[in-house]
Amino acid sequence: MRKLVFLINSLHNTGGTERMTTLLANYWANKGGVSVCIVSIHKGEKPFFELSNEVKIYYIKKSRKSNIYIGYLPNLFKVRKIARNIQPDYWIDVCSAMSLISIPALIGMNIRILSWEHFNANVEWNPITSNLARRLAARYAEKIVVLTQDDKSIFKMRYHADNVVCIPNPITIRVDKPSPLDVRxxxxxxxxxxxxxxxxxxxxxxxxxxxxxxxxxxxxxxxxxxxxxxxxxxxxxxxxxxxxxxxxxxxxxxxxxxxxxxxxxxxxxxxxxxxxxxxxxxxxxxxxxxxxxxxxxxxxxxxxxxxxxxxxxxxxxxxxxxxxxxxxxxxxxxxxxxxxxxxxxxxxxxxxxxx
Known part of the structure; x- marks a missing residue:
């Protein structure tokens, strides 16, 4: 049985990263033959998008929101402990920022890391950590997954990454009928x-x-x-x-x-x-x-x-x-x-x- 782990900042937010993580986790968990876990840095009341009962969730912090680098070393040890218990085949970082946690935490473990970049690769959430995270992913992740061909080019040019693949986001809603376009x-x-x-x-x-x-x-x-x-x-x-x-x-x-x-x-x-x-x-x-x-x-x-x-x-x-x-x-x-x-x-x- 394959074992997959997603590392995400939070599951209780309403954005595309949370929606896409939920979609993939549910797909593999319900497919069978795959064990799926999600490690969330922060803990809200409950995930905003519905998760399969087959998906197990681990929380690193009890707070709903905080700087992810506060308590950095203890967080690394928590992540490493979870990884040792699960022994996953693949570890998927939801956003390259997570590479600053997963790559040091998983040193020496035979785990394939995928860095899933959800943002424009030229956008910096922090002038230091954003570049560091992407450089770590370019060097140590098995693959960097980006959403557009432009981002693939940016990673190759800016971070000299040759481990980049482009996989766009899919439609996540079930459409029976399109809009009738009758409301102004x-x-x-x-x-x-x-x-x-x-x-x-x-x-x-x-x-x-x-x-x-x-x-x-x-x-x-x-x-x-x-x-x-x-x-x-x-x-x-x-x-x-x-x-x-x-x-x-x-x-x-x-x-x-x-x-x-x-x-x-x-x-x-x-x-x-x-x-x-x-x-x-x-x-x-x-x-x-x-x-x-x-x-x-x-x-x-x-x-x-x-x-x-x-x-x-x-x-x-x-x-x-x-x-x-x-x-x-x-x-x-x-x-x-x-x-x-x-x-x-x-x-x-x-x-x-x-x-």
Whole structure:
């Protein structure tokens, strides 16, 4: 029986890394012949996404959130002890930051380490630790798994890594019917952080004409900038913006929208855009360095806008909102494009990696 371990910062958050880890863990655990464990640095009330009962969870810290490097040495020993007990064949770091923990902790153990990078490889969460973690992964991990070909090139050029493979994220929702595109709603989903650029989206929305024609902007998420974003919308008198918390029923969110907009400053491979494709939503997105152009074929299933160009973002939202035929044409091509991200195809790539 193969044994797999995922090391992740947290399971209680609502992001793509948590969703993807849960999907792969559930797949292998339910398949049979594979033992799956997840080691989570932090402990929330419960995992946000439903986990199979066959997946065993270990927690390193009792806190919900903290600096992962506080108590660094004791954490290394805890991870090593867990690894000794499990004796896994493969150890998958969910985000290259985990390499700073797993690679030292697993020294001398016959365990194959895979570093699963979920972010743009040029983005640094810390000027020291991000580079160190990626250099460790480039040297000591068996494989680095990235989400886009651009990230593969960045790892090769910047970190001299020749152990990089590209496996995109798959569609994680089950779609029975695509959106009928009959609700005048623009949808945006994500954490309320600087990365997601909702401040720019709100500024763009203030410039749109469609908001005065019955269109609504629905921003779904939560996070540290929620109060400032709400204040921004209030100061601009934008009563056509609705803020909502994350929910498990994401399909209903997509089905009750006629357009998806993404305003991120940077991304890895945004799962929300892949889900929007699967639901047949036309897309307007900033063309940040990695991610959107792998999903959106400009002028075919959506529109790519130069990152940070708020006026252009508003213009493209208006043009799409005012052209129903174009909405349906983009939607048709979105469904075709979504075939590239079917879960069966992506799982096959992982199966080839973990033999």
């Amino acid at each position: 709603c623009v949808l945006a989903i994500g954490r309320f952080t600087y990365q997601k650029g909702f401040d720019m989206l709100i500024d763009a929305w203030a410039l749109t004409k469609c908001r005065k024609e019955g269109w609504q902007l629905r921003i779904v998420g939560g996070g540290e900038l929620e109060s400032s974003l709400r204040k921004q919308a209030l100061c601009l008198n934008l009563d056509s913006i609705v803020f909502e918390p994350f929910c498990q029923d994401v399909i209903s969110l997509y089905r009750n929208a006629s357009m998806y907009v993404m305003s991120s400053r940077f991304e890895g491979l945004p799962l929300v855009l892949i889900e929007a494709l699967a639901m047949g939503l036309p897309i307007v997105s900033f063309d940040c360095e990695t991610g959107p152009k792998d999903i959106v074929d400009n002028g075919v299933n959506g529109v790519l806008v130069p990152t940070g160009d708020v006026e252009m973002l508003a213009k493209e939202i208006d043009e799409l909102a005012g052209n129903v035929a174009r909405q349906h044409l983009y939607a048709k091509h979105a469904l075709t494009k979504s075939e590239e991200f079917k879960v069966e195809k992506i799982i096959h790539l992982w199966e080839k990696l973990i033999k």
